[in-house]
Amino acid sequence: MRLRNLCLSATLGVLVALALFAQNVPRLVSFGGVIKDAAGKPVNGTVPVTFSLFAEQEGGTALWTETQMVDADAQGKYTAFLGATNPNGLPLEVFTSGAARWLAVEPGAPAAVESSRVLLVGVPYALKAADADTLGGKPASAYLTAGAPSEQPRIETAITPTAAPGPPPPTTPSGSGTTDYVPLWTSSTNLGDSILFQTDGLMQVLGPLQLVGTGTATPSTAYDSEPIDLFASAYSSSSHAAVPQHFRWQAEPVSNNTSAPSGKLDLLFASGGGLTGETGLSVSSTGVLTFAPGQTFPGTGSGTIKGVTAGTDLTGGGTSGVVTLNVDTTKVPQLKTANTFTGNQSVTGSITATGALTTSAGVYSDYGSFQGDGVFASAPTFGIYAFETADSDGNIAVFGGAQGATYSTIGVWGQTASPTGVGVYGELVGPSSAAHQTTRTAGVWGDTNVAGAFGVLGTSDNGYAGYFESNGGQTLYAYNDATEASPFFAGSPGGSCEIDSSGSIDCTGSKNAVVPVDGGTRKVALSAVEAPENWFEDFGSGQLSEGVAHIQLEPVFAQTVNTGMEYHVFLTPKGDSKGLYVTNETAMGFEVHESAGGRSSIAFDYRIVARRKGYETIRLADKTKDFDPSRMPRRNAKGSSKPPVAPLAGAK
Numbered sequence: 149m150r151l152r153n154l155c156l157s158a159t160l161g162v163l164v165a166l167a168l169f170a171q172n173v174p175r176l177v178s179f180g181g182v183i184k185d186a187a188g189k190p191v192n193g194t195v196p197v198t199f200s201l202f203a204e205q206e207g208g209t210a211l212w213t214e215t216q217m218v219d220a221d222a223q224g225k226y227t228a229f230l231g232a233t234n235p236n237g238l239p240l241e242v243f244t245s246g247a248a249r250w251l252a253v254e255p256g257a258p259a260a261v262e263s264s265r266v267l268l269v270g271v272p273y274a275l276k277a278a279d280a281d282t283l284g285g286k287p288a289s290a291y292l293t294a295g296a297p298s299e300q301p302r303i304e305t306a307i308t309p310t311a312a313p314g315p316p317p318p319t320t321p322s323g324s325g326t327t328d329y330v331p332l333w334t335s336s337t338n339l340g341d342s343i344l345f346q347t348d349g350l351m352q353v354l355g356p357l358q359l360v361g362t363g364t365a366t367p368s369t370a371y372d373s374e375p376i377d378l379f380a381s382a383y384s385s386s387s388h389a390a391v392p393q394h395f396r397w398q399a400e401p402v403s404n405n406t407s408a409p410s411g412k413l414d415l416l417f418a419s420g421g422g423l424t425g426e427t428g429l430s431v432s433s434t435g436v437l438t439f440a441p442g443q444t445f446p447g448t449g450s451g452t453i454k455g456v457t458a459g460t461d462l463t464g465g466g467t468s469g470v471v472t473l474n475v476d477t478t479k480v481p482q483l484k485t486a487n488t489f490t491g492n493q494s495v496t497g498s499i500t501a502t503g504a505l506t507t508s509a510g511v512y513s514d515y516g517s518f519q520g521d522g523v524f525a526s527a528p529t530f531g532i533y534a535f536e537t538a539d540s541d542g543n544i545a546v547f548g549g550a551q552g553a554t555y556s557t558i559g560v561w562g563q564t565a566s567p568t569g570v571g572v573y574g575e576l577v578g579p580s581s582a583a584h585q586t587t588r589t590a591g592v593w594g595d596t597n598v599a600g601a602f603g604v605l606g607t608s609d610n611g612y613a614g615y616f617e618s619n620g621g622q623t624l625y626a627y628n629d630a631t632e633a634s635p636f637f638a639g640s641p642g643g644s645c646e647i648d649s650s651g652s653i654d655c656t657g658s659k660n661a662v663v664p665v666d667g668g669t670r671k672v673a674l675s676a677v678e679a680p681e682n683w684f685e686d687f688g689s690g691q692l693s694e695g696v697a698h699i700q701l702e703p704v705f706a707q708t709v710n711t712g713m714e715y716h717v718f719l720t721p722k723g724d725s726k727g728l729y730v731t732n733e734t735a736m737g738f739e740v741h742e743s744a745g746g747r748s749s750i751a752f753d754y755r756i757v758a759r760r761k762g763y764e765t766i767r768l769a770d771k772t773k774d775f776d777p778s779r780m781p782r783r784n785a786k787g788s789s790k791p792p793v794a795p796l797a798g799a800k
Contacts, residue, residue, distance in 0.1 A: 175237025177230040181263065183220050183255045190224030196256035196360045199230055201242055201249050205265055207366070211242050211249070215256070215360050256360040359399075365409075370401035375416075382419075394418040402433070562592070576601055646774060654771050682763035684709050686756050690740060692725075695747040699754065700737040709758035711735040716757045723750035 200210040231237035250265040323338035332342035343355035363371035380393035396416040416424035428440030455467030536545035550557030562572030576596030594604035606613040645655035660673035727743035
């Protein structure tokens with residue numbers, strides 16, 4: 149109860165009664181709260197809780213502190229009497245000033261969080277009434293005056309209504325317990341079993357034993373845990389007395405007032421009655437063990453490690469300081485660097501390489517399973533790169549042979565997924581200039597910069613040296629960037645044909661059209677009419693009207709010939725007439741007249757022959773050199789089907 153007003157009119161009897169009441173009220177404050185973890189979930193069971201009183205809402209030094217074990221229910225609720233750990237209860241000097249007091253509650257359970265400080269009101273300040281026996285430091289008789297009791301000063305008090313604290317335990321407790329268990333107040337009036345059990349001089353704790361901190365940390369001060377002290381006794385021959393040997397385990401704070409505070413478990417020691425000191429043996433919050441200086445380890449011989457010797461495939465070692473062992477890279481391969489192997493190596497299983505696989509002896513793979521891969525390589529630059537360096541006839545850098553004699557096997561398959569790529573690229577000595585000029589793509593590409601050599605060569609015995617088939621577009625396309633007239637040539641001892649750079653076809657034999665006859669049972673050749681000059685001809689029909697007809701040349705045909713030069717028209721009348729003749733020949737057409745001034749209207753046919761535009765001056769062109777046998781491609785001197793090549797100067 150807080151004393152708010154004191155009147156000198158109170159009688160001595162009231163003063164004495166008030167003083168006696170204040171002296172007999174237990175100095176306990178009932179306090180209830182809820183314990184929760186960091187996730188806001190209630191914590192139940194027996195939990196150590198540290199209560200501290202402060203003069204400030206935040207910061208400052210605790211005016212009073214005690215730790216109690218409280219029983220929290222399923223909702224985390226508990227009730228405690230502040231001052232219950234001291235026979236005299238709460239200290240009066242904490243409240244006699246009349247200033248505000250703030251209560252801090254710090255649960256000691258794992259993951260439990262400390263709540264904000266609570267302002268004490270009502271009942272706690274009733275403790276200030278304990279100084280009523282002195283009335284501000286003076287005895288009650290100091291306030292008595294002479295006269296009848298009816299004239300004595302009257303004392304009036306205004307008391308804030310609060311719940312009275314519970315009564316102290318009765319002199320004779322009730323309840324029941326089990327033999328050898330240390331009793332525990334299960335309520336304010338009953339005793340029961342605690343978790344402490346003692347028999348035959350042995351104490352057992354039948355539950356968790358928690359030693360909380362000796363204080364609540366502040367930005368400037370951190371606190372150790374309550375210690376576990378172990379004592380031994382050793383006799384000293386110098387002092388002729390027993391000397392206590394004091395070992396202490398305690399949790400100690402680490403990194404106080406930082407963003408990552410932590411702790412460690414340390415072993416301390418003192419011989420005699422002095423204060424314990426750090427031994428250097430410590431366990432961190434992550435379980436890392438720090439040994440004391442001079443720590444030795446069990447070993448062979450003398451019992452300690454004398455040195456570390458590098459064994460097979462290792463280097464390094466030593467007998468003092470920091471000892472380092474390294475892998476002998478001349479004996480043990482490394483995973484993240486280049487290695488050099490000597491001798492034959494055997495790998496059971498697949499090999500996957502993200503870089504190039506380079507060998508000096510080639511690559512040989514024998515894969516006998518159905519639909520298997522002899523060699524499969526995948527890389528951003530070279531899937532398989534083979535380089536043959538010996539200058540011997542018949543050497544092969546890459547050979548693909550399919551030995552199956554039944555199925556449609558393939559010796560070498562080149563494939564590209566890019567519409568601008570090349571499935572197989574073969575290069576003789578070096579790339580040609582044409583290879584750098586074209587944007588063509590191909591399934592197979594043969595290229596060379598050797599004069600007279602073949603970019604692609606095909607040979608056959610009683611078969612087709614070359615076969616081309618298309619279900620759309622052009623079956624064969626040949627193109628030459630050179631100005632000389634030999635881009636495409638086909639020859640044999642019986643005759644030859646060539647297509648020059650202008651597209652002209654020259655053959656030593658005839659140029660025939662093969663036409664089916666007799667219902668397709670036979671095919672006959674129709675030979676083309678040959679002339680010493682390049683002529684184009686056209687045919688048509690017309691009819692005279694009053695002896696005259698105007699014939700217009702077909703416009704497209706007129707564009708293919710040079711009608712500015714003399715052209716020839718041949719007429720065939722289709723009836724009786726005096727004869728027909730041609731006059732007024734122009735680039736657009738000509739006129740047909742009946743002879744002798746005839747005025748008939750008969751029909752007629754005509755044939756016109758004109759020089760091909762662009763070839764007007766060519767007549768009997770000399771092709772002797774084009775068909776010179778010395779200029780024809782030949783096999784090499786050894787009779788091999790391979791063209792003569794120079795040895796490669798280097799890779800790629």
